[in-house]
Amino acid sequence: MKNFKLTVILLFLFIGLSNFAQQGPPTRSKIKVTGKIVDKVSNQPLEYATITLKNTKNPKGIAGGITNGKGEFEAEVIPGVYDITIEFISFKSIQIKQKSILEKKSLGVISLEEDASQLNEVVVRSEKTTVEIKLDKKVYSVGKDLMVKGGTVSDVLDNIPSVSVSTDGVISLRGNENIRFLVDGRPSNAINISEALRQIPADAIDKVEVITNPSARYDAEGGAGILNIILKKGKNRGLNGSFIANVGHPETYGASANINYKTEKLNFFTTNGYNYRNNPGYNKTETQYLNSDGTTKSYVNDNRDTQRTGKGFNSNIGLEWTIAPNTFWTNTFNYRTNKGDNTDDVFYGYFDSNMSYLYSSTRKNDESNDSKNIEYTTNFTKNFNNEGHKLSFDGSYSKNDDNVNSIIVDDNIKNTINPAIDKTGTIQDQSKTQIQTDYVLPFEKGNQFEAGYKGEFSNLTNDYLVADVDSNGNTVPNPNLSNTLEYKEYINALYTQYGFKKNKFSYLLGLRWENSNIEVNQLVTSDFNTKKYSNFFPSAFVTYDLSEETSFTLSYSKRISRPRGRFMNPFVNYSSNINIFKGNPDLDPSMTNKFDFGYLKRWEKLTLSTSMYYENTTDVFTFVRLETGDFVNGTPVILSTPINLSEEQRLGFELTLNYSPYKWWKLNGSFNLYNILTTGDYVYTNYLGTEVLQNFDSKAFSTSGRINSRITLPYKIEWQANANYNGPQTTAQGKILSVVGVNTAFSKDIMKDKATLALNVNDVFNSRLRKMETHIPGLINSYGEMQFRARQIMLSFTYRFNKAKNDKEKPKKQQGEGEGDFQG
Missing domain, CATH: 2.60.40.1120 (Carboxypeptidase-like, regulatory domain)
Incomplete structure (x- = not known):
């Protein structure tokens, strides 16, 4: 902690000195x-x-x-x-x-x-930096990044400052996983957001906005902040577009097309893509089981090879109609489908307390999944004048269907009996309807009033079946593990905010009210849970413009993180028979108060942004590991489940910079360090009827960093390389070890700059492994590591017609792209 304080003090001293050095005599x-x-x-x-x-x-x-x-x-x-x-x-x-x-x-x-x-000329324009730093957010331009060619949205997010994607696909913002994901300003309708983001091709993305401390205009959901993924929408007059094809190793290939046709009144845009992906990986866990007195009971080594394949198709079609010079109506239809197979080959090695070999067993899980998603969105915008006075209406309906089936074969090598065969099946159906209206009224002298309403209504049904296969091949459902979950969530929200200027200060004050009505029903067991609550979410932003190049900002907002998905689902994850996971339908939402003090400085070739932040969260979600009282061949079965803890305090510092030392060299990087203090006790009764107290008080300090370099080599070859580092972090029941990864890419324009060849290598040294240590006194000590995706090499070809490589297209602010932003 002393090193943390020293670093912060030295950095702010540097900022002060740089300001003093930059200021000259006043130009009155x-x-x-x-x-x-x-x-x-x-x-x-x-x-x-x-x-x-x-x-x-x-x-x-x-x-x-x-x-x-x-x-x-x-x-x-x-x-x-x-x-x-x-x-x-x-x-x-x-x-x-x-x-x-x-x-x-x-x-x-x-x-x-x-x-x-000029509209049909194919020329190379000067381009903006890949990361644009603003006081309230960072805007990442996807088209300038060679690393994501042929990739997915997850690859895009993995290259963005402040954002980290773990080896198993979990996304975090400043080390916090409680993120609200938006697509074109609207919440994603995906059941499994991490999996959905791996299905959308990077070529369909225009830019990503990172909003770490949102105002009252945005949904209060997401304790860490908001990631807004903005899809491409052509804006150039006439017919233009691009085609992209890619192939890679491990076996990967795909193709996509972005086409736009615009007249004076109509703008038609579409993005369509298909991809096939093969992602091999592995997972191993070495566990030492303990007696209550701390002595060793036994050892189990769990080694598994994973093979995931997926075939995905994504289609986005839209039409914007300019009804009048100041009135617009946009309609968009999206269809996305994905089919895949996941295979886990697990090998268990069993040892006694002296680490002498006893026997082995195997477990094979063949899983197939089929996912379909459709979504319709509409937006109507009326601009009353050129000063930002406008009224907008938004509506959307989406439906998501996921079917997952698996066959699990257990073979105990020391026995001669036939292997045990189980079948599992999951059918998930989710529908979501959203309606929203926003009104913006600017006044003279930079004042602005905003107000709006939003309703979000979703229904999810999860039908889960676990069945045994007897010696005659008959399927016998297991009533203890099968169930049907019905999850309903209805949220209504009202907000208002007012912004004004006074001398060099700008203020933005807002208040949001959200009413939540949530039902979690287990239909087979007739267990019904209803949660109703209303909350106010204030926000306040103060900006001081010392000069055109130097600004300070102080902001506050209150956020909520509602438990969803696997956190609430009480069905057991049956992929392992000794380490199982079960959701908790009784979870309460967690509340976060966020404070952020930011500094932004622009020089001719350098932009520097720093931020010190503090977050206080109550009822945080934490995973506990408990004994179930069940045993498999003498090995205890351990259950992991989420619970609400009392409080978590997070204090951190972040630095982001863009630097262009020469026209042919661009650098951007980020650095984040934070300290987490967790307090809370958990009391439960174990399978022996004994009351057990677990104390989760812990302190954690972690760092992360990223640097990206883009250089123009001779013969106009572009070379990009980046490195990212996630430092070790202490958890309530163990430790997450550090991870380092390096990516690189090359590109060359051909065919008179109408086409581009790009070669990228993801995880050059094959070093991105998630490593964890778990220590629970009187229960287990374990070490585990996982590689979700092995090193990947990708070659892509892009062809453009009637479209400049780096056009600065005129921006039309769409819903969620910062419309109505009050700018100091």
Whole structure:
């Protein structure tokens, strides 16, 4: 902890010194020039448009700026006469000659018209950095990253600062797994979010927004924050698109197409892709079983080889209709399917207390799965003027069906009897309906009012069957392990927030109210549970702009993490007969109060963002391991299940930077360190009728870091390499060991820059292993490691038609893409 405090103090001293060094004598004679740039047809703001002011009497007197997300710009000039140029890629530039600027002046709203002669040119444009750092979020541009070519959304997230994807696919933000996933601003409808993200191809993703401390506008769900995955939607006039094909080892191949056709009134866009993936891996666990006095009872080694294959198809089709210059209606249909086979070959070795071999057994689990998902979304937006005054309506309906079947064969090698055969089957059906409306009303002097309503209604049915196969091949259902779960969740929410400016300070104050009505029903056992609760979620943000390059922000929000999925499901996971998992339908939601103090500094070639954060969570979810009283060949069966603990405090520091030392070299990196203090006791009665107290008080300190380098080599070959590190972390019942991984990729434009070849290697050294130690006094000591996916090599080919490689397309703010953001 001392090292942590010292690091933070030194860093903020560095920040202060850098500010002092950057500040020169005040330029009191300068005056401000402001304005707004919009698309002439749609009246939508144009982000990243450039404004240049040249003093007619002093050629060296040049000033300018770049528009923000609202199309607004601000520049400081010495009083005089200027020639002004406004430019944006694929639009006709505008020049204002001999403009006299003697006092603070607004140029008003300036409309740019698309230049048809540029729309079909295939040229290489200058591009933004891969990671754009803002005060309230980080925006990751997927198209610039070579590492994710031919990959999935999970590969995309694994390359984003602040985000980590473990070797078994679990996603965390700043080391916290309680994340709210959004797709185009709407919650994902997937039953298993980790698996669903591995099905969506990276080529369908435009960018990802990382929001660590969301305002009241967003859902309160997700104690760690929000990851908003924004899908591609073509915006260039005419017919354009791209085709991508890839092949890799272990056996992987796929193809996808992104096509866009736009007229003055209609914009049609579609992304379609198919992929086949083979992901081999392994898992091993070495367990020492203990007597109550701490002496050794026996040893069991569990070694398993896993083979996962999947065939996935994803189709996204949308149409945007410009009803009027300020009125838009967008409809999108998505269909996603995935079929796969998972095979686990498990070998158990049994040893006595002296580690002398006793016997062996095998267990084979052949699992097949079939998943289908459909979703329809609609958005209607009415802009009342060019200043951000608007009203929007959103609606969506989705249905997800998952069927999983497996055959489990147990063979005890020391016996001559026939192997035991079990069958399991899971049928999950989920439907979800969402409706939402948002209203944004800006006032003069940068003030803005927002309000809205959202309803989210979901129903999930999980029919789970476990059956034994007798010696005659007949299937006999096991009533002790089979059941049907019905989960219903109805959430209604209202929010309002108000933002205003005062001198160099900007304020955003909000309040959200959510009413939750949840039912968890076990139909076979007639066990019905209903949870109803209402909560208020305040948020507050204060930003201080020391200069155009330097800003500070202080924010607070309250968040909720509702237990879902496998956490609530009381069915036993039957993949192992001695280490089983069971959900807990009595779990309560956890509440988190989040505080964040951020600093953002921009130099000419460097952008630095730092953040110190504190999170206090009550009723946190923690997994406990308990004896069941059952034995398999003399080995005790251990049950893992989630419970609510009393409190968790997390204090951390994060640093993110973008650095471009040369035009041919771009660097970005992130570093995160945090300390977790957990307090809580768990009391239960074991199978012998004895009351047992487990104390979960623990302290954990961990670090993680990531660095990414992109270099343009001779012959215009792009080379990208990154390395990520997750440090060791203490848990309530053990320790997670450190993990290091390295990825690299090369690409080359061919066919007059209409096509690109890319080669990437994921996990170059095959070192991404999840390693864990577990210590439970009087029960077990164990060591385990798992490799979810072995090293992968991928070759991809991209062909573009009527589309520039790095077009800065004009942005149309869609629902969830930051519309109505109050910017200081």
